[in-house]
Amino acid sequence: MKTACPLDCYDACSVVYEEGKLKGDKNHPFTQGHLCYKLNHYFDYPQLDKAYFEGEEVSLEKALDILEERLKASEEILHFRGSGNVGKMQAVTDLFFSQLGATLTTGSLCDLAGQIGIKKGRGKNLILPLEEIKKSELVIVWGRNIGYTNHHLLPFLEGKILVVIDPIKTNLAKNASFHLQIAPRSDLELASMLARFIYMQNREDEQFIEEKTRYFEFYEDFIKSFRMVPTSQKIGVDILDIATLAELMMEHKTVILVGNGVQKYSHGAEVLWAIDSLAAMLGLFEKEGCGVSFLGDTSIENDPFKVEAKRVPKPLVNFGDYDLCFIQASNPAITLPNSKRVIEGLKKSFTVVFGLYNDETAQLANLIIPAKNFLQKEDIRFSYGHEFVELMPKLKDNPNALSEYELTKELMERFGFKGLKEEKEYISSFTKGLVKKGDYYTLPIEKYNFKQEPFTFIEEIEETEEEEEKKGYFLITPKPKNGINSQFKRDPFLYVPVSSGFKNKDKVVVKSEWGEIEMEVRVLAELRDDCVLAYSGSLINFVTPLEVDSFANNAIFQEVRVTLTKE
Ligand SMILES: Nc1nc2c(c(=O)[nH]1)N[C@H]1C(S)=C(S)[C@@H](COP(=O)(O)OP(=O)(O)OC[C@H]3O[C@@H](n4cnc5c(=O)[nH]c(N)nc54)[C@H](O)[C@@H]3O)O[C@H]1N2
Ligand SMILES: Nc1nc2c(c(=O)[nH]1)N[C@H]1C(S)=C(S)[C@@H](COP(=O)(O)OP(=O)(O)OC[C@H]3O[C@@H](n4cnc5c(=O)[nH]c(N)nc54)[C@H](O)[C@@H]3O)O[C@H]1N2
Ligand code: SF4
Numbered sequence: 020m021k022t023a024c025p026l027d028c029y030d031a032c033s034v035v036y037e038e039g040k041l042k043g044d045k046n047h048p049f050t051q052g053h054l055c056y057k058l059n060h061y062f063d064y065p066q067l068d069k070a071y072f073e074g075e076e077v078s079l080e081k082a083l084d085i086l087e088e089r090l091k092a093s094e095e096i097l098h099f100r101g102s103g104n105v106g107k108m109q110a111v112t113d114l115f116f117s118q119l120g121a122t123l124t125t126g127s128l129c130d131l132a133g134q135i136g137i138k139k140g141r142g143k144n145l146i147l148p149l150e151e152i153k154k155s156e157l158v159i160v161w162g163r164n165i166g167y168t169n170h171h172l173l174p175f176l177e178g179k180i181l182v183v184i185d186p187i188k189t190n191l192a193k194n195a196s197f198h199l200q201i202a203p204r205s206d207l208e209l210a211s212m213l214a215r216f217i218y219m220q221n222r223e224d225e226q227f228i229e230e231k232t233r234y235f236e237f238y239e240d241f242i243k244s245f246r247m248v249p250t251s252q253k254i255g256v257d258i259l260d261i262a263t264l265a266e267l268m269m270e271h272k273t274v275i276l277v278g279n280g281v282q283k284y285s286h287g288a289e290v291l292w293a294i295d296s297l298a299a300m301l302g303l304f305e306k307e308g309c310g311v312s313f314l315g316d317t318s319i320e321n322d323p324f325k326v327e328a329k330r331v332p333k334p335l336v337n338f339g340d341y342d343l344c345f346i347q348a349s350n351p352a353i354t355l356p357n358s359k360r361v362i363e364g365l366k367k368s369f370t371v372v373f374g375l376y377n378d379e380t381a382q383l384a385n386l387i388i389p390a391k392n393f394l395q396k397e398d399i400r401f402s403y404g405h406e407f408v409e410l411m412p413k414l415k416d417n418p419n420a421l422s423e424y425e426l427t428k429e430l431m432e433r434f435g436f437k438g439l440k441e442e443k444e445y446i447s448s449f450t451k452g453l454v455k456k457g458d459y460y461t462l463p464i465e466k467y468n469f470k471q472e473p474f475t476f477i478e479e480i481e482e483t484e485e486e487e488e489k490k491g492y493f494l495i496t497p498k499p500k501n502g503i504n505s506q507f508k509r510d511p512f513l514y515v516p517v518s519s520g521f522k523n524k525d526k527v528v529v530k531s532e533w534g535e536i537e538m539e540v541r542v543l544a545e546l547r548d549d550c551v552l553a554y555s556g557s558l559i560n561f562v563t564p565l566e567v568d569s570f571a572n573n574a575i576f577q578e579v580r581v582t583l584t585k586e
């Protein structure tokens with residue numbers, strides 16, 4: 020029986036469920052028969068099988084009675100939905116909460132800054148089809164840790180010239196032809212310097228620029244405004260290395276795989292816009308075996324769960340402002356910035372957690388409602404890394420938990436709300452317009468071509484504070500290998516460079532202007548001297564900023580410097 024992995028991951032693996040075991044689908048063009056630690060160990064992390072009220076076990080029916088009563092007694096209600104499961108049916112609960120007049124969220128903890136930057140240039144953040152990656156000669160992996168977060172793509176990179184742009188010497192970087200170990204937060208400058216080298220040699224794609232773009236004349240001024248020597252000093256790599264990469268790009272069919280790492284900053288949108296502008300200058304959006312891939316937009320037109328509602332920027336939510344917080348598929352006590360404030364807020368409000376695990380947020384909840392896992396409900400998922408779409412049929416029952424659809428149906432009935440359709444109807448609204456390719460669905464061809472006219476070049480950026488004046492280490496906070504944000508295996512350590520003088524197992528207080536937290540040290544030779552690293556899912560969000568980027572209400576986890584003191 021086939022289904023798909025529900026986790027928030029580029030790979031969106033096709034899964035075979037047989038005799039109680041999860042296996043990778045051998046026939047799927049991308050999954051190619053294997054899964055990862057997370058799904059291979061899925062059942063080692065048992066799901067909640069009871070509801071709890073104030074720490075005491077209660078029946079599901081009783082939990083729903085309490086929820087109904089508390090919702091009716093509350094004035095300010097927050098519906099906070101995360102990405103613990105990225106199946107499309109997750110959003111069905113928005114139908115109930117919007118009718119109830121609850122506050123929903125806007126913005127994201129994830130990739131919206133980059134998405135908006137891409138929209139400014141290309142109009143739409145399209146998925147780059149696997150075929151183009153296969154046909155490329157040069158692959159530039161830019162702030163994406165493919166070995167950890169997207170490893171089913173590795174076979175597609177074999178035989179290519181591989182360039183990695185990352186402040187960390189990742190395993191991928193070690194195996195690459197060329198690694199630019201740049202300073203964090205210098206990607207916009209790097210993209211613009213690369214463009215400048217290409218421009219100096221008159222190697223821009225004049226025809227594409229003439230016919231398919233606008234504002235190139237302003238872009239010329241923009242890239243000229245980056246002075247060579249100080250800019251390469253800021254980027255922190257040799258100017259000749261930048262020239263070498265520009266040379267490679269001029270000579271080869273180039274695909275750029277951009278990840279989340281480049282845009283966890285206040286100017287995250289502009290970083291993606293600058294990378295796209297570099298690509299547009301070379302005409303990469305129209306050439307075979309070329310293009311830029313970011314976390315692609317998986318939204319559909321006519322989304323049945325699109326609702327009007329009051330909304331609050333997700334990274335800035337103050338849980339304490341609400342009488343009742345309904346938290347679904349998220350663990351904000353760990354994954355939201357500024358943990359101290361999150362935890363205080365959760366303690367203050369009546370918190371309901373609708374999830375799979377007894378995680379940190381559930382431990383602060385007044386009411387816990389167990390959710391069905393992906394094998395126990397109907398769903399469908401899209402990928403932000405490739406064009407395949409997978410159906411997720413219900414393969415098992417579980418009387419101890421609820422699906423998102425079941426919870427919505429129950430609540431809508433209790434409140435006398437109208438308008439909920441049959442579950443199957445929703446699933447089919449997501450398959451509408453897809454193409455059947457053998458046993459699998461894919462996005463239609465016109466949905467993933469790159470022509471969006473005219474491409475608009477970046478021409479100016481909002482002023483940001485002078486970085487050099489800031490003191491302390493850059494904080495890198497990427498994704499863990501065997502966990503997915505706060506789910507599955509955690510990596511709790513603070514990784515520091517050898518030059519920091521700290522030793523393994525030292526306990527240090529990590530401090531920023533936003534907060535502090537004690538962490539245990541691991542020394543990592545792969546770090547630049549100006550960086551420390553802590554994975555998503557650790558306690559690092561005690562020090563991350565309660566701020567959003569300039570365009571998208573996106574979290575900016577890395578817009579911060581930290582200092583370390585030994586306990
Ligand atoms: N410092 C730092 N913080 C980060 C990041 C970072 O890079 N650095 N990354 C950010 C990013 S990109 C993201 S996407 C967020 C993710 O952060 P969250 O949205 O909080 O996601 P998770 O930690 O994966 O999931 C949390 C919970 O989802 C629940 N869950 C799983 N499956 C289901 C289901 O089917 N139904 C229901 N109802 N619940 C389910 C589980 O109980 C689980 O505990 O974290 C962000 N936080
Ligand atoms: N195993 C695993 N897979 C996952 C997840 C997980 O938690 N674990 N999470 C999923 C989710 S929610 C998402 S959003 C994706 C994201 O996955 P990725 O796109 O891979 O993003 P990150 O892991 O956050 O960061 C990627 C790389 O960016 C680098 N980086 C940090 N700062 C900078 C910078 O300023 N410039 C440059 N050039 N590079 C920088 C980091 O060192 C890191 O190697 O992964 C998904 N897949
Ligand atoms: S987490 Fe990613 S790599 Fe692992 S099984 Fe799911 S989709 Fe595949």
Ligand SMILES: [Mo]
Pocket residue numbers: 027128129130
């Ligand atoms: Mo994410």
